[in-house]
Amino acid sequence: xxxxxxxxxxxxxxxxxxxxxxxxxxxxxxxxxxxxxxxxxxxxxxxxxxxxxxxxxxxxxxxxxxxxxxxxxxxxxxxxxxxxxxxxxxxxxxxxxxxxxxxxxxxxxxxxxxxxxxxxxxxxxxxxxxxxxxxxxxxxxxxxxxxxxxxxxxxxxxxxxxxxxxxxxxxxxxxxxxxxxxxxxxxxxxxxxxxxxxxxxxxxxxxxxxxxxxxxxxxxxxxxxxxxxxxxxxxxxxxxxxxxxxxxxxxxxxxxxxxxxxxxxxxxxxxxx
Amino acid sequence: xxxxxxxxxxxxxxxxxxxxxxxxxxxxxxxxxxxxxxxxxxxxxxxxxxxxxxxxxxxxxxxxxxxxxxxxxxxxxxxxxxxxxxxxxxxxxxxxxxxxxxxxxxxxxxxxxxxxxxxxxxxxxxxxxxxxxxxxxxxxxxxxxxxxxxxxxxxxxxxxxxxxxxxxxxxxxxxxxxxxxxxxxxxxxxxxxxxxxxxxxxxxxxxxxxxxxxxxxxxxxxxxxxxxxxxxxxxxxxxxxxxxxxxxxxxxxxxxxxxxxxxxxxxxxxxxx
Amino acid sequence: xxxxxxxxxxxxxxxxxxxxxxxxxxxxxxxxxxxxxxxxxxxxxxxxxxxxxxxxxxxxxxxxxxxxxxxxxxxxxxxxxxxxxxxxxxxxxxxxxxxxxxxxxxxxxxxxxxxxxxxxxxxxxxxxxxxxxxxxxxxxxxxxxxxxxxxxxxxxxxxxxxxxxxxxxxxxxxxxxxxxxxxxxxxxxxxxxxxxxxxxxxxxxxxxxxxxxxxxxxxxxxxxxxxxxxxxxxxxxxxxxxxxxxxxxxxxxxxxxxxxxxxxxxxxxxxxx
Numbered sequence: 001x002x003x004x005x006x007x008x009x010x011x012x013x014x015x016x017x018x019x020x021x022x023x024x025x026x027x028x029x030x031x032x033x034x035x036x037x038x039x040x041x042x043x044x045x046x047x048x049x050x051x052x053x054x055x056x057x058x059x060x061x062x063x064x065x066x067x068x069x070x071x072x073x074x075x076x077x078x079x080x081x082x083x084x085x086x087x088x089x090x091x092x093x094x095x096x097x098x099x100x101x102x103x104x105x106x107x108x109x110x111x112x113x114x115x116x117x118x119x120x121x122x123x124x125x126x127x128x129x130x131x132x133x134x135x136x137x138x139x140x141x142x143x144x145x146x147x148x149x150x151x152x153x154x155x156x157x158x159x160x161x162x163x164x165x166x167x168x169x170x171x172x173x174x175x176x177x178x179x180x181x182x183x184x185x186x187x188x189x190x191x192x193x194x195x196x197x198x199x200x201x202x203x204x205x206x207x208x209x210x211x212x213x214x215x216x217x218x219x220x221x222x223x224x225x226x227x228x229x230x231x232x233x234x235x236x237x238x239x240x241x242x243x244x245x246x247x248x249x250x251x252x253x254x255x256x257x258x259x260x261x262x263x264x265x266x267x268x269x270x271x272x273x
Numbered sequence: 274x275x276x277x278x279x280x281x282x283x284x285x286x287x288x289x290x291x292x293x294x295x296x297x298x299x300x301x302x303x304x305x306x307x308x309x310x311x312x313x314x315x316x317x318x319x320x321x322x323x324x325x326x327x328x329x330x331x332x333x334x335x336x337x338x339x340x341x342x343x344x345x346x347x348x349x350x351x352x353x354x355x356x357x358x359x360x361x362x363x364x365x366x367x368x369x370x371x372x373x374x375x376x377x378x379x380x381x382x383x384x385x386x387x388x389x390x391x392x393x394x395x396x397x398x399x400x401x402x403x404x405x406x407x408x409x410x411x412x413x414x415x416x417x418x419x420x421x422x423x424x425x426x427x428x429x430x431x432x433x434x435x436x437x438x439x440x441x442x443x444x445x446x447x448x449x450x451x452x453x454x455x456x457x458x459x460x461x462x463x464x465x466x467x468x469x470x471x472x473x474x475x476x477x478x479x480x481x482x483x484x485x486x487x488x489x490x491x492x493x494x495x496x497x498x499x500x501x502x503x504x505x506x507x508x509x510x511x512x513x514x515x516x517x518x519x520x521x522x523x524x525x526x527x528x529x530x531x532x533x534x535x536x537x538x539x540x541x542x543x544x545x546x
Numbered sequence: 547x548x549x550x551x552x553x554x555x556x557x558x559x560x561x562x563x564x565x566x567x568x569x570x571x572x573x574x575x576x577x578x579x580x581x582x583x584x585x586x587x588x589x590x591x592x593x594x595x596x597x598x599x600x601x602x603x604x605x606x607x608x609x610x611x612x613x614x615x616x617x618x619x620x621x622x623x624x625x626x627x628x629x630x631x632x633x634x635x636x637x638x639x640x641x642x643x644x645x646x647x648x649x650x651x652x653x654x655x656x657x658x659x660x661x662x663x664x665x666x667x668x669x670x671x672x673x674x675x676x677x678x679x680x681x682x683x684x685x686x687x688x689x690x691x692x693x694x695x696x697x698x699x700x701x702x703x704x705x706x707x708x709x710x711x712x713x714x715x716x717x718x719x720x721x722x723x724x725x726x727x728x729x730x731x732x733x734x735x736x737x738x739x740x741x742x743x744x745x746x747x748x749x750x751x752x753x754x755x756x757x758x759x760x761x762x763x764x765x766x767x768x769x770x771x772x773x774x775x776x777x778x779x780x781x782x783x784x785x786x787x788x789x790x791x792x793x794x795x796x797x798x799x800x801x802x803x804x805x806x807x808x809x810x811x812x813x814x815x816x817x818x819x
Binding site: 063066067097100246247249 | 295298299302303306307311312313314315316317319320323324327341507511522523524525526527528529530531
Binding site: 294295296297299300336337338339340341366369370371372373410467468469470515516517518519520522523 | 568571572575576579580584585586587588589590592593596597600614780784795796797798799800801802803804
């Protein structure tokens with residue numbers, strides 16, 4: 001059962017260092033607070049070593065990268081590796097520009113990531129070393145479906161083996177895999193794609209889950225993914241006539257805030273393959 | 274009828290590159306998603322050429338400009354011009370500082386803008402080459418009113434002729450003009466001025482409308498302005514006792530999300546002069 | 547009675563220059579608008595002198611400082627001092643990194659602050675010249691409680707005397723002190739700590755209150771602190787089943803928007819010591 005992973009987050013209140021984009025950063029902070037974690041943001045190269053040292057883990061998101069913050073990502077990542085902290089990469093827009101693709105790949109080469117979380121187009125880009133995506137959203141041609149599920153699970157496991165990272169590919173169906181085991185997750189609603197930032201929130205929350213559950217990080221990340229999707233379902237169900245994506249955004253964070261182990265256990269829809 | 278302009282946005286889902294301020298960027302992304310567009314944000318000079326190339330248009334907003342992002346604006350703008358993309362300028366705070374005024378004017382000199390959208394003080398600053406405004410809000414002395422409407426329409430048309438851009442001046446009464454034709458728009462509620470970012474949202478949404486309606490960009494921008502004002506009316510009408518500007522902010526984006534061609538046609542209040 | 551301080555803000559609509567972090571900046575702007583102030587954000591060194599000159603005061607928040615914005619803070623602070631404007635320091639994360647601690651202390655050495663507002667760990671760091679805090683939240687060991695209240699009031703008054711600044715220490719119990727007088731404030735709910743940004747909002751709002759009430763800035767800051775806490779109480783009371791920290795965030799700003807002098811007078815819980 002995944003619920004105890006959430007309980008551990010609420011009990012340990014892990015502090016997460018986020019180097020993340022300025023588009024969704026406020027929602028990232030509030031989602032992290034909602035699940036019981038604690039956020040700190042810092043991207044300045046002169047600041048990140050100290051900040052990451054007092055945290056339990058680091059979430060690197062390249063959504064609005066710039067020269068200065070890229071330098072911060074490498075310094076913070078290396079320091080976190082030294083300290084044995086959890087480190088997650090969210091390669092936002094990898095495939096959409098050379099800078100994003102190259103930065104993500106260089107980060108993978110120089111830093112050991114416990115977790116890499118992205119949409120399928122971003123993850124494919126990392127695996128191929130190049131890519132073209134439609135902006136920050138996944139190409140439809142790449143989507144994980146019931147039809148290509150076996151193949152995609154093999155891809156996720158293979159990429160996990162190659163990188164020694166837990167691979168989380170999120171979309172209509174989510175995959176969370178290490179080299180041998182893959183959680184296939186069916187939570188979530190399509191309306192979540194009309195809100196910016198649920199992926200960014202998930203990356204930060206998944207970092208907190210991995211910090212608080214060091215003995216089974218794979219399960220912890222799967223729990224975070226289920227929780228986010230389930231929060232989307234609850235948020236969507238609670239929408240009233242006239243409400244739309246902005247209110248849904250709030251209700252998803254509210255649903256995380258009100259989630260407990262029991263409701264996560266009951267609502268999680270997944271199989272292990 | 275303006276409703277079909279919205280239908281075209283929903284059908285084509287234009288990808289808009291935003292170089293915009295960090296104050297309102299999240300609302301910009303959600304408003305764009307709400308109307309059927311798709312956002313990507315990037316301001317790093319090394320990143321913007323690639324990013325803008327995969328988009329249909331570019332929204333440049335100088336609200337929290339810095340040396341690095343200014344460089345990004347010029348690179349992205351020139352690339353967009355080369356590619357024949359829609360380009361919009363939102364000169365936030367032009368007139369409030371030399372850097373903002375000079376940057377906006379230099380952008381106008383070096384980049385061809387399809388659309389310039391601002392409040393009256395900002396647009397006057399661009400037209401005069403200098404200005405003083407009270408922060409990022411329009412000076413009351415400058416406001417478009419029923420009394421000075423003829424004069425202001427002439428000003429908008431004249432400035433459009435001079436710049437070869439569609440000029441959108443937003444306030445209590447909004448003007449959307451090319452050199453010959455001016456939409457005078459009466460949608461909106463005064464309470465929108467107690468929320469940050471409705472102007473920034475409109476600039477991004479107007480870019481999406483112009484991309485999706487290439488044969489009549491003037492009408493497209495007018496449709497975006499009507500839609501934003503109408504969303505303000507709907508959002509304000511839906512406010513309950515005890516709710517204020519923060520909830521209004523959410524309800525406006527929700528109202529865009531729920532807007533369809535029919536409701537836009539029925540709710541749009543404008544005349545063509 | 548503190549209510550007239552709010553009335554003065556609504557009447558004078560002070561323009562506040564904010565150099566603040568990108569995590570909570572949108573909420574800062576909307577909270578300032580909610581109380582009757584007007585926000586402008588600018589951190590670029592080439593821009594801040596002009597911007598701060600047209601404002602009534604400056605709010606410096608080091609929450610996501612970088613080399614460029616730090617330079618902006620010093621330039622804007624010195625210019626504001628020259629002009630006799632209200633200047634507030636919010637030393638977010640002082641104690642959590644050398645850069646933050648050093649920057650905050652250097653700012654205090656080179657700029658005259660009318661007000662310094664932070665949590666107890668941040669303020670202790672400034673008073674000692676060094677510190678260690680758990681991220682951006684206060685250490686529990688440091689909290690102001692009924693048991694240590696006398697000692698903490700003495701500390702706040704002493705630090706005010708040393709710095710010639712009004713010292714606002716916020717937490718479960720808030721202290722707002724000059725060298726001789728201390729407002730001890732009991733407004734607020736613990737759930738506010740599960741939202742990012744109520745402290746940042748308060749700093750900007752307190753700047754507006756001090757600008758609009760030049761003859762008694764101490765009382766003005768106390769009024770701002772009471773109002774923020776009272777807004778938290780109202781927002782929390784209005785939460786419905788299933789709502790959480792994201793909705794609470796909105797309701798707090800809404801409560802500020804709807805606050806009037808009378809409700810502030812009735813709801814403020816404080817004693818003067």
